[in-house]
Amino acid sequence: MPLDITLFGIQMPTLLPIFVIAAVVQILIDRLMADGGLYNYVWHPGLFRTAIFVCLFTIPCLFIYR
C-alpha cells in the first residue's frame, strides 16, 4: 500500500483513513461484545478494548511500512 493517498483532492497519510476505519470497526465490535456479555468474562475490559484497537490499527499499518 502507498504511504500517502489522495481523497477528494487532498493528499494525506494513509494512516489517517486507516485510523478512522479502525475506530469505526472498533466501536461496532465493542457494542457487539458489550451486548453479548463478553466483558463479564474479561479481567480488564479497558485494557482488552485498547488491545483490540491496537491490533485493528496496526495490522493494516504493517502492510504500509513493511
Add this chain to the structure above:
Amino acid sequence: MLLTSQNMNFIRTLPWAHTFHEWIRIDAPVLIYMVKVIIAALLALWISMKLNLPDPRTAIFTVFIVMQPQSGLVFSKSYYRVLGTIAGIGMSLVIIGMFSQDPIWFIAFFALWIGFTTAAGFKYRNFQFYGFVLAGYTLCIVALPVIETPLEVFDIAVSRFSEVVVGIMSATVISDIIFPRRLLDSLISSEQERFHNVLSTLADSRAVFAPFDESNPAVSRFSSGVVGLNAVRINSSFESGSDQKERQHYSHLNHEYMNLSTTYHSLKSIVAPIEKTELMDALEYLYAPIVTALETRPEGAVNPEDLSRMIGELGKAKQEVQNRFESEHSHYKENDLYISAAYLIIRLLNELHNHCATYLSLLKHRLSGAASKELSRYVRFSTHTDNVLVALAALRGSGVLLFTMMFWIWTAWPYATLTITMAVVIGLLLGTLPSPIDGVKDFFKGSVLALVFAAVYDFYVIPAYTSDLLTLGIVLAPTLGFVGWMTTRPKLPIFSFGFVFMFMSQCALDPYYKIEPTKFLESSLAALIGVIFGGMAYLLVNFWSCSLTQQRVSKILRQQIVSACDGALNIERSALESTGRDLVQQFSTQGRLNMRSSRLVFEWLLATLEIGRAILTIRRSLKRLQEDFHSIHFTMALESIKHFFESPSQIYRETLLERLDAALMVLRRGTFPEEKGQRRRYETLIIEFALIRTIVFNSTTFPLLKEESCR
C-alpha cells in the same frame, strides 16, 4: 477494585484497619486520579512533540478538559469534544474562505455563530452542551490568529484538530486502562440507596398522613435526583461492559421512581388538610396493608429471594386494599376527597409493585444475565428548555463578541484576539452555572494564580532545568498533579478551570523554547481583560429575578394543562413528568429561587402533573366510552378547566368548580354501563373528575397568580 477480598480480610485484622480503610475509600482515589492525569498529560505532550505538532499545549489542555474520575464521563466528554471541534474547524474554514476580506460580514457572521452555539449549548444537556461550547470557541482560536494571513487557516485547522485528537486519545486510553472507575458502579449504588429510601418512606404511614413537614428528610429526599441520575445513565452508555438491557432497566427504574414520587406527593398534598376524623381513619385503614407488606422489606444489600418474597406480599396487599376499598366504598360514595385519596393509594401500590418488579429484574440480570421482566419499550426522558432563557444566552454570547470585536478594532492591539477568545469562552462556558458572576470571579482568581506559575516556569524553571523531553516532563509533573488535585475539589471547579486555561495558554511548551517578557505580559493582560469583559456581560444581560422566574414557570405549567385539554392525545405520562421536572430543575438553578419559592414551584409542578394526567385520562376514556353515556357536562367541565388555566380568576374558578360538580352529579346519578370495559371507563371518569375537583378545591397554591413568596 483496588484490593481483592482476601487482602481486605487480612487488613481488617490489623490495628490501624479503620484508618487504612478510610484512606482507601477517600484519599486513594484522589491520588490515583492525580497520577492518571499526570500520565495522560505527559503522554499527550510526548506524542505531540514527537509528531512535531506546533502547539502541544492544546493537547495537554484537552487532557485536562476531558479527564474525569470515571471513565464513562471521559468517553462522553471526548466524543462531544471531537464533534464540537470538527464543527468549529469547519465553520472557521467557511468563514475565512468567504469573509476574510470583509470585516463587517466577518464580524456579523462570527456573532451569529457564537449566538447560535451559546443558544444550542443552553438547550442541550450533559456534555452535548460542551460540544456546542467547543464549536463556538474553536472558531476563535482557529480563525482569529490567521485573519492577516488567511491562507494559513488550513495549517492551523489541521494542527488544532490533530492536537485535540492526541489529547483525547491519551486521556481516554489512560483512564480506561489504569485503575478504571466505572460510572455504572456509582449508578448502581445510588439506585440501591434510592430504592431503600422509597421503601422506608412508604413503610412509615405516619409520615404519609402527617401534614407537610419540610424538616423531614425522607419526604424531601423523595423527589430529588431524577434529572441527575438520568444524566449519569446517559453518560454510562459510553463505558465498556454496560449492555443495552441494563441501561434500559435503569431508564425504566428512573421513570417509575418519578411516577411514584409524584403519586406520593399528590397523596400527601390531598390528605394534608384533612382533620383527624373518621375519614382519616378510613384512609389509614386502607393504607395499612402496604405497611404490613413493607415490613418484610430487605435490609442492607438486597438479594433476589428476599425481594421476590416482598413482591409476593405486595401482591397480597393489592388484593387486600382492593377488598377494603370495595367494602368501604358505599359509605364514602359521594365524598370526592375519599375517592381521590383512595385512588392515589391504589395507584401508589400498583406503581410500587411495578418498581420492585423492575428492580428484581435488574438484580437477576446483573447476577445471572436472565432478566425476569420483559421491558416493553424504551421510555424517553423528555426535556424542556425555556426559549426566553435560550434567547437571553444567545444575546449575551453575541453581545460580548461584538463588544470585544469593537475593542479590538478601536485599540488595534494585536493581542486583543486573546481578549475576544477569553470573553467568548467565559460567555459560553459559565452560562449554565447557578451563579455565573461568582464563577467569573473564581475563574479570574484561578487565572491570576496560573500566571504566577506560568511566569516561574517560563522564565526560571524551563530555561534553567530542562534540556529534553524527559526533564521537561519531570519539572511539569508537580504542577500537573496539583491541577489534577484541584479538579477533584468540589469547591474549586471553576477556579481550577481558570488555572488550567491560563497556565496552558501562557506556559512555554512549544517545540522550541521561545518566550519574551513583553509578549508574556501583553498576552496575559489581554486574557485578563477578556475575563473581565465576559463577567461584565453577565452583570449587564441578566434581568432574571425571583418573581420573574415564578411568572415564567407558572405560565409554562399552565400552558401544559391547556395543551393537555386540546392538544394531541398520545402524550405519555412519562413525557409529561420528565418535561415538568426538567423544567423546574432548570429554573431552580438558573432562576434564583429562594427556599420558599422552590417549595412553591414544586407544589405547582405536582398540581400540574396530576391535573394534566387526569385530563388526558378523561379524554382517552371519553373517546372509548359509548355515545349513550356521554354528556355535555363532561366537555363543558373540560372547557372550563381550559379557560381557568388560560386566564385564571376567581370567577373562572367558581365556574370550574360548579361544572365539575355538575359533571360528577351526572356521572353518579346516571345509569352505570353493564359491559365490564365500559363500566371501568365510566368509573375512571368519576375518579378523575373527583381528583381534579379535590385538587382545585383544596390547593392553596397554584400556578396562577403572582405569589408573594419572593420577599
